[in-house]
Amino acid sequence: MAERLLDVKNLRTEFIREKEWVTAVNDVSFYIDKGEILGLVGESGCGKSVTSLSVMRLLPPKTSKISGGEVLLNGDDILKTDKKGMRKIRGHEISMIFQEPMNSLNPCMRISKQIIEAILLHNDISKEEAHKRAFDVLKLVGIPDPEMTLASYPHQLSGGMCQRVMIAMAMSCEPDLLIADEPTTALDVTIQAQILELMENIKEKRNTGILMITHDLGVVAEMCSRVIVMYAGRIVEEAPVKELFASPKHPYTQGLIESVPILGSNVTSLPSIPGSVPDLAAMPEGCKFAPRCRYAMDVCREREPDLTPVWGAEHRRCRCVLHDTEEKEAKKA
Amino acid sequence: MSEPLVSVKDVIKTFGGGKGFFSKKPVVHAINGVSFDIMPGETFALVGESGCGKSTTGRLIDHLLTPDSGEIWFNGKDITKLTENEMRPLRADVQMIFQDPYGSLNPRIRVSDLIAEPLLIHTDSSENERKKQVNELLKVVGLSPAHGERFPHEFSGGQRQRIGIARALTVHPKLIIADEPVSALDVSIQAQVLNLMSRLQKNYDLTYLFISHDLSVVEMIADRIAVMYLGTIVETASKKELFDHPRHPYTRALLSAVPIPDPTKKSDRIILKGDLPSTTNLPSGCLFRTRCKYCQERCIKERPKTREISTGHFIKCHYPVFDEGEKEEKDVSV
């Protein structure tokens, strides 16, 4: 029986740009159950990182605001939690790992100090105990010589090791939810394989829910059970992973999947999506993907479609007029 | 059999080693004996992860760096022996496309002037002729003459990369060295740029040296592929041969590690143990032995030499891997 861990409802985040508020995340809703990996896919500028920072409430206070929605963590709306409460939650109930492992660690502090600091913030235990926990969690992430790593500085470790340390820090307080924002993008592919395997092990052992943010469809196919696709700050499609790849409903998803080369498929040319992502401050009327969409019709440019369940597959959602039409046709019949 | 356009022979390159204030700076062994040929008209890919030396190799061939030892023959001339002045006229035949679309275009110069620069340097064409050429090239890469009047910062990464490609084409080079040309771009833009490069190769009769860490990208565009690890080439083969019959343990791990965007295919990931050894302290014997699960005594003591295990398929390994049922072919060694 799946337990609902995170429930985001109608999240809306805005930024100030040149004295005007622009919406970076617009009416985004999704959920994650315990022990499942949800993939959040999109290209640069789609709002996926902003979404995760909104959930963690790590956005810069003066230039941004969460102007709507709820974020229910284990049933409580953390958007209403005060600063002190959020500090308790971060690291303990939700943890985050970032894209650049080398930059996420303090270059002037030994690893031991950094991990122990994180542990002591959330646990009322002695330093010695914290050290032991740090040792254990480094072993958990597969670091061969934890004692030596603890004594090292970040620049003495490789990218892969740093990311393991980050994961260790994130896991040290046994969070329920792990947000991984492009965790392997900056790593070599053989190291990426190691890290992805590690994350799967953690999911199995600790029943952690993971929000996997990435632009790499290969990672999504291997790791995630469900996927949401974002474009221009909105969710355009949501589906279980097998169905998403087998029959993508939204033209953007289709374009993305078609433009990714698959190893061993021996293709010599790929279709691609023309044009580029719209500027947040200059969004087109109607559907935001219409200017680049091969199926665009007049109605697409007039009115933005809603995110609705797909006809015949209600656990899937899609923001496109096309499958609305399918539904109408089917209902007529 | 035509002559190779580029011929790299036993090139070695190190960095550092100078006397610092208190002690000698460590020597970085970037390239440890690399040899390969590139035939005219083909796309030769150099593949490997960070630190393997593929970018350094590209720069060596473009004479932006000079090797410690070894030879690099381009179009019949050994360019390692040339001074910068002697190399300059040859640069019209070798152009480079860089990884960073943001840093490789001078932000203060108009796009049309950037594209025209090689023409200005290597030909005697008039301003009108140059303008015509530039506009034509802009069209070829999918931009308009009006785009030429703008400055680089007004364009997206993909567009800048296309401007870089246009610039590389202006003097009709024989060889284009593309150093991770699509790595900094979004996936859908990658496809745009790769398609463009493919078409241009046919229309302009180009030879590509394509450097990348992304095997799926390389599979699309390459004819032959060389896999690099720690400054040395561990396996070279035609694309089909490499993907169907990878023999070097590193190549096999690399191929299996690439996540496949198809959830129905379960991957048998070969997980390499440990990390990349430091380039200042190379392992003895085979450079890959510290992470290889087939490592044996001979691998620790003796550095393997390149040998040809089947026609056109070269490998640097004492114990190449054969799948069950495959017979080890007769050693077609040189």
Place this chain on the structure above:
Amino acid sequence: MSDIDKNTSVNQFEDAEALPVQKSRRKEFVQKFLKRKTAVISLFFIVLLLLAAVSGSFVAPYDADQADYNSILQGPSSAHIWGTDEFGRDIFSRLLVGTRLSLASALSATIVGTALGIILGLIAGYYGGWIDSLIMRICDILFSFPDILLAIAIVAILGPGITNVIIAVAVFTVPSFARIIRSATISVKESLYVEVARSIGCKNWRILWIHVFPGTIQSVIVNFTMRVGTAILAASSLSFLGFGANVTQPDWGAMLSQGRNYLNTAPHIVLFPGILIFLTVLAFNLLGDGLRDTLDPRMN
């Protein structure tokens, strides 16, 4: 033109590839500058000075050398708004006409010094090695002298006169620009686009002039305006000390010098040239401050 495959997406660029929205850098710059009131006022003042330099002799109510022995050492009045000096010459007219001389000498000195400094800095930064060491040691020597002392030493060797004052001021301007340009050059030459220029086959001078130099100008603009202020002060001081213009020329510093003798009886002879020098140097400095803030991408 070679056949373009209709199925590839490049064709679709013809419609989908809109021209990027043009953000006018110049307009942004002007708007940002206008926010700084002191800088705008200073600019206005400097423009007035330049107008005076150009049109001074035509606009001035009296001839700068016109002596009127009937009205010597007179304080400000309706006939002479800033009074007269010991020869009965109208001070306002003299200062107005003298603007050309004072500004011209300061500007030319600064321009020459800057140009020389830029060339030396570019060469030192780009080529490095012994050239770099040589140039930097020379600059160090020049730097070790206080500006005025160095200027006096040079003028003492070369002899008095406006040209020599310009040379002296130019010389002590060189080292600061050489240093600034040198460090800017060192950082710019590491840029990827400079390596690209080399890979295309650019000759060194082309790389220096077209690719490296434009990236270094920004660091120089602000220093230039401030140096003009320094130059005015230095030129005035030299004239004050008797090294610069001769007694008859309407040079601001020389007028200050002459006025010393009459400090008690006719202080206005010293006051007005003094205030003018002060305001001019202040204006250039404030303009420099404003420009620096405007060019700083982190300030709004």
